[in-house]
Amino acid sequence: MTSTSEARPARQSVGDWFRNQLSNIAPFLTLLFLVAFFSFASSSFMSFGNLQNILQQVSITAIIAVGLTFVILTAEIDLSVASVANATGIVVAFFTLQDASVNIANIPLAGGFAIILAIATCVALGGITAIGVTRIGIPSFIMTLAMLQICDGISAMLVRGQIAYAVPSLVGELGSGSIFGIPWLIIVAALALLIGHVVLTYTRFGRYVYMVGGNREAAEYSGVNVKLIIAAVLMISAFCSGLAGMLGVAYFGSAQQNEFGTYLLDAIAAVVVGGTSLFGGRGGIGNTIIGLFVLGVLNNGLDHINIDSFLKILIRGLILLAALIINIYAERLRVSRSASH
Template identity: 50%
Template sequence: MAIQTKNEKPDGIGRLLKRSLHSMAPLWTLLILLIFFSLASNTFFRMINFRNILIQVSTMAIMSTGITFVLLTGEIDLSVADIGGLAGVVAAYATATLALPQPLPIILALVVTLLLGYFNGFGTARLGIPSFMITLAMMVIASGLSLYFTRGRVIFKIPELVKTLGAGNIGPIPIIVIVAAIVLGLAHFVLQYTRFGRYVYMTGANREAAELSGVNTRAIVTACLAISGFTAGLSGLINLGRLGSAQPSVPGDMLINAIAAVVLGGTSLAGGEGGIPNTIIGLLILGVLRNGLDQVSTDVYLKTFITGVILVAALFLNIVASRLRQTAEEEE
């Protein structure tokens, strides 16, 4: 019979702490930022400011939802920002130039982005092109199409429904926040409670083992990249409603912010680990950080630099926590 020594219990507790640290690291990062900005600014800890944070991250939340699916399979999508921009351009162009009746411009924009996402998936899963390369090429294609349709000009005539989604309210709650919550909720349900969701995790964790288990990993990767294209398009339409016009180019930080939100929350770039709750925490980290820097007296020319430094520090903390968790698992 094995005799339990005094050191076994502390070792078990230590391993448990190491394993839980990885999942808790993003949450600790968020709490530290909340406490810091609450102490540094008198206007930060107010309901109206938290409402502004939710509005600011809602568009990114929809885009990050699709990226979560892609990263869980171990792939990457660099085209989401430009596909989202193209969705807004297509809807505005169909309204202003083609004079299509509503809601055809919106449907057309979503179909186009879904097809572009499917093409990314087909090229990756069926043709064997690395997702990094084919989505990089798609980024250029989508950007070029946006420039072609707009001719470098801003289109101000946009669908009324898009205006409502991007700038309307239901009582005190912005519709954009409601749409983001619905998209995140549906994605969480799919990933956690459906066979497709289980296959997504299996594909990312060990693709060869998933195939031996009968999972069509090619179809899963294709579907996830198609979902990413669709959510990017929906995000672009919502952003079109917020801005009130279609721009020929997208903000340079949209792509990095959407991916960073997913990774900061703890979703692994290697696939198979993470999910929508992680993405939500990552979104809040970015939202609090950007809003908090606006609240305190920060040099406008240093704001981007400070944001990058804090993001690197948060990622470093996540990596350290992940290694501690792996060490704990190996000790068992």
């Protein structure tokens, strides 16, 4: 009798642990499956050179996804990330193209001032979004959808259908250069992910982000300035998008309208596929890294087996749908488990 009664709670605890960790386990198992499948299907997939290709291909998405992770952890959404990236990249390229002899405070437009202006642009766009959400009370979905249109308008107004190729030397080096054979873009993305992880895991601000996403009312009762936290994560998201936009222009070799169009879905997919809860309060940069690898391995692996490009889009959509189902199912399990206790 004693052994039976002891065995029953053990089985329960394993089941509870599995249900609680479902959103973390599923993406990792998906990644392992994809690596195994593509390694078997293509002899060229499993190599150091291809790993570097995957890392470089997901680097821009990674930088955007860092900021988006902060936003989603607070149970908000930012649909403007790709458009902010595009607008910022065009700003830095547009002002780099201006006459280098024109100086403002003795800073040439072709260099430092273009970078400063681009950073100021993305921060200002993030600030406008933050004011709309926290002060006016516009839902983040609607506010960032409006900001998406505003940023697209800025991009169209500056380039007017043209393509700009010039970027400051610093941006060019970080976006397309390398050190000891490692692209700077990978290093910048890794640093962004590391800083994001440290902030979320080891700082008071990070704890407040999780508190706001987990239970907004409880966070307010605990003295957390919820509106300030939401405003801050929206501005962090805009800054990360702006950084990705500047480096992306150097990586692509040009700045043009709608250049970052696919990155909205990619960034959201990386965060959600990795297991960060759409309902806020659960997940983090570690989950986003797994999601980035899932997307990177999937896209790269499909290229290695020469699959139809239209089918590739369909498969990515199905993977995202599966991740959304798992995300919502895991949240329901967690809520039902909490209610039962």
